[in-house]
Structures are given as C-alpha cells and as structure tokens.
Amino acid sequence: MDRGDGAYLFDVDGQKFLDLNNNFTTLIHGHAFPPVVRAVSEQLKSGSCFANPSRFEARLAELLCDRVPAVSMVRFVNTGTEAVMFAIKAARAFTGRSAIAKIEGSFHGAYDWAEVSQGGSPADWGPPESPHSTPAYRGMPQSVLSETLVLRFNQPEEARRLIGEHAHRLAAILIDPMPSRAGLIPPDPEFIAVLQVACGEHGLVLISDEVLNLRQSFNGAAARYGLEPDLVVMGKIIGGGLPIGAIGGRRDVMGVFGDKHGRAILPQSGTFSANPLSVVAGIAAMDALDKAAFDRLERLGERVRSGLRKAIAENKVPFCVTGTASLFRIHPRANEPHEYRDAYLTEYDIATMREMTRHLARKGVLMPPMAAASLSTPMQENECDAIVNAVDTFLRLFYNQQ
Incomplete structure (x- = not known):
C-alpha cells in the first residue's frame, strides 16, 4: 500500500480499495483521521x-x-x-x-x-x-x-x-x-x-x-x-x-x-x-466516538448484514452472516455457527473464502477472508451497498461455475 484516506486505501499501482480490514479493526475512523x-x-x-x-x-x-x-x-x-x-x-x-x-x-x-x-x-x-x-x-x-x-x-x-x-x-x-x-x-x-x-x-x-x-x-x-x-x-x-x-x-x-x-x-x-x-x-x-457515532455505525453495520443475507437468500447458496455493531463475518455454510466447532473451516471452505477475497479485491473491496470485517465512520450508505453488490456478484459467478 502507498497511502490511506478515510475509508479507502491506495496501493503503489494507483488502485483504490474500500478498506474493511482497517488494520485488523483498529481504524474505526479510517485512515488519516x-x-x-x-x-x-x-x-x-x-x-x-x-x-x-x-x-x-x-x-x-x-x-x-x-x-x-x-x-x-x-x-x-x-x-x-x-x-x-x-x-x-x-x-x-x-x-x-x-x-x-x-x-x-x-x-x-x-x-x-x-x-x-x-x-x-x-x-x-x-x-x-x-x-x-x-x-x-x-x-x-x-x-x-x-x-x-x-x-x-x-x-x-x-x-x-x-x-x-x-x-x-x-x-x-x-x-x-x-x-x-x-x-x-x-x-x-x-x-x-x-x-x-x-x-x-x-x-x-x-x-x-x-x-x-x-x-x-x-x-x-x-x-x-x-x-x-x-x-x-x-x-x-x-x-x-x-x-x-x-x-x-x-x-x-x-x-x-x-x-x-x-x-x-x-x-x-x-x-x-x-x-x-x-x-x-x-x-x-x-x-470523536460519541454515542451518535456508535449508533450510526450500528445502522451501517445492519445495512450490510441485512443486505448480505438478502443476497445469500436470493442466490440460494450455503452462506450465512454473523456479527453486530460495525462488525460482520461471512461463513461458507448455510446455518449460523453457535460455537467455534460449528465455524471451523475445511480446506474447501478456506479455498472458497480466498476466492471471494480475490473477487472482492478485483471489485475494489479489501475484506479479511476468515476474520471480522469492520466498518469505519467515513463510510456512507453507498459504500455499504458496494460491499453487498460485490459479494452478490461473487455468489452468482462462483456458484454458476460449480
């Protein structure tokens, strides 16, 4: 990477990415706040x-x-x-x-x-x-x-x-x-x-x-x-x-x-x-993280999680979403896990999530493949919708190839 600005990262080749890693959830206000x-x-x-x-x-x-x-x-x-x-x-x-x-x-x-x-x-x-x-x-x-x-x-x-x-x-x-x-x-x-x-x-x-x-x-x-x-x-x-x-x-x-x-x-x-x-x-x-900021992040997080659940249902694929507040995680299984053993990823699951990560990167979204993705305060509703759309595209393409 070359630099960060708000919700986005820019790499040394000039590509722009919506950052859902945020230095492992650290940057709740994004980059260069x-x-x-x-x-x-x-x-x-x-x-x-x-x-x-x-x-x-x-x-x-x-x-x-x-x-x-x-x-x-x-x-x-x-x-x-x-x-x-x-x-x-x-x-x-x-x-x-x-x-x-x-x-x-x-x-x-x-x-x-x-x-x-x-x-x-x-x-x-x-x-x-x-x-x-x-x-x-x-x-x-x-x-x-x-x-x-x-x-x-x-x-x-x-x-x-x-x-x-x-x-x-x-x-x-x-x-x-x-x-x-x-x-x-x-x-x-x-x-x-x-x-x-x-x-x-x-x-x-x-x-x-x-x-x-x-x-x-x-x-x-x-x-x-x-x-x-x-x-x-x-x-x-x-x-x-x-x-x-x-x-x-x-x-x-x-x-x-x-x-x-x-x-x-x-x-x-x-x-x-x-x-x-x-x-x-x-x-x-x-x-800068007052109660209003947390409430807003919660609403954005719910917009992403509900959008992802809708995309999963419409594509009829074995995926689910967990998380709360400004955090979410996508699982390559139909039912939400209740504990670690339910969430354990097989070799096939890991390969699937890595394929999703690569697809999202090509769409300009950086998401950790097997951990919590996080939102930041600079994000708006259009960024939330971009996340959902990128995942929806992956689900349609990936399962049509199976």
Whole structure:
C-alpha cells in the first residue's frame, strides 16, 4: 500500500480499495483521521516519549474509566498481547493460582497461555464434553497446555462442570464476548451467567478481552451483553491508529500493580507504554466516538448484514452472516455457527473464502477472508451497498461455475 484516506486505501499501482480490514479493526475512523493527524503533529513538537507520566495519559485513563462500567483504574501498555499477558498475570498475583480457563478457538494475542487452542481442528480438539488443550505452535511447553483449561463457547452446562472440577487451580477465566477468530458469534445469556456465577463462587478473576470488541458500543462489549468482568483488556481503537494496549478493572485487582507500600506484587513497565503520541491519538479518536457515532455505525453495520443475507437468500447458496455493531463475518455454510466447532473451516471452505477475497479485491473491496470485517465512520450508505453488490456478484459467478 502507498497511502490511506478515510475509508479507502491506495496501493503503489494507483488502485483504490474500500478498506474493511482497517488494520485488523483498529481504524474505526479510517485512515488519516484529521483530529488524530493534528493531535500527533502537535505532540511531536513537544516530544514523542517520556519516562514520566503525562497529563494526556491521565486524560485517556479518565475517559476509559468514565465509559467502561467495569473499569475503575487503568494501566497502559503497547499492544493487545501485552494487555492480555498482564491481565492474566494480575489474576495470578491476586488469587495466588496459576492456571486459566479460556474459550476454544478464541484469539488473544501471542502470550503462550492465551494461545492454547486458538486453532484446534477435528484431528486434535478432543471430545465435546472435555476439549483438549491444543498447542498453537510446535514446541509449546506441555506445562502451558496443562495449565490451560479449554471451554467451548455457548455451552453453559459443560462450562459449569469443567470450571467446578478445576476451580481449585484456576486464577481466571479469559473470554472475548464475541470472539472474531472463533466465528464472530454472539454469546448466549445463559453462558455469560454461568461464567459470572462461577467466578463469584470460586473466587476467579473474570477477564473480558475487548481489544477488538470495545468497538461494539459506547460502553464496550461486556456492558452490551450483561457481563460484569473484574478486568477489561483494551486496545486497537483506543490508540487512534498508533500502538497501544490497556488493562483496566476493579481497584482491588488492579492493586497488584501498585507500589505504594514498596515493591509491587506484580511489577509492570514498558519503555513506550503510555507514550504521548499514542495517548493523544487515542484521545482524539475516542472523543470523536460519541454515542451518535456508535449508533450510526450500528445502522451501517445492519445495512450490510441485512443486505448480505438478502443476497445469500436470493442466490440460494450455503452462506450465512454473523456479527453486530460495525462488525460482520461471512461463513461458507448455510446455518449460523453457535460455537467455534460449528465455524471451523475445511480446506474447501478456506479455498472458497480466498476466492471471494480475490473477487472482492478485483471489485475494489479489501475484506479479511476468515476474520471480522469492520466498518469505519467515513463510510456512507453507498459504500455499504458496494460491499453487498460485490459479494452478490461473487455468489452468482462462483456458484454458476460449480
């Protein structure tokens, strides 16, 4: 790519593309958002990074505490991976236990325990009543696998049983309220309730990973689905297009980071954490995301999802659409998945989605083939209709060739 402007990317050959990747859902205002450009340009004149806190760090922290109901205190890091890592470590420090539970198929960055079973297959994911902990890469330590309990999404009774059996060793339950890689599937209220009750009964820390899904509403994803987490992990949209991550939550749990009475129970630092460029960009981006902006994105998202469902029905093809707010994902199957195993892609499915991605690119639309596609605030209704039309053309051409 050569440059971005609003909802569009331009490559080095001069081609123009409607961007539905938005740097993996980060750019909720699209490319070169003027308030972010101004904020970063002005801050560069005063310095790009300090070892000391800045007033901007405090301002962004206050903004997040005001918006996200579960967040009373915040610490900033540089990436979503770091935020997940320190949230898990905070849960361990708070409870004195080491193991965690996580959802099968969910992606949480590159911390070993968070990577377990993020990409299992029928060959290794084990029986439905007791999922195996599968390695994310060759050589993953067996100790990591043994310290990670895997739960299937939207399976409340199974989750209740497994958590009860392993509660004595669990520090936390890590959940993305609508896991993108696992299918961008909404949570069942009963499943959410089971996790909530289990954490309360057994003294576990409930971690809501909203690095991606904070964009689901003005107050985030947990609030949308009735989840009351102890810690919330944030990133992507809170940095305005610059690297950032954040851990927020209850004061007592966040207290493990504090050094008021000597060395912290859990020391945490980072050379570029809370650097002024990222936080001023984040303030500019988040200030522009008022409730009206979220409502508008929701309407655009529903226009795309309903348009895609209509195109699928008219073409009578085995596809479906999941997602909410400004997110959507297309699946090459007739029925909407309920959990990761339903959404698992075969080799044929992967080839189909790659063919769709290539077709859309030829039509000037860049869409991630097997993950969440995202809308941005510069988009208008005509861009939504262009997405639907491009997919409709693919469905007609592809299935006429079968």
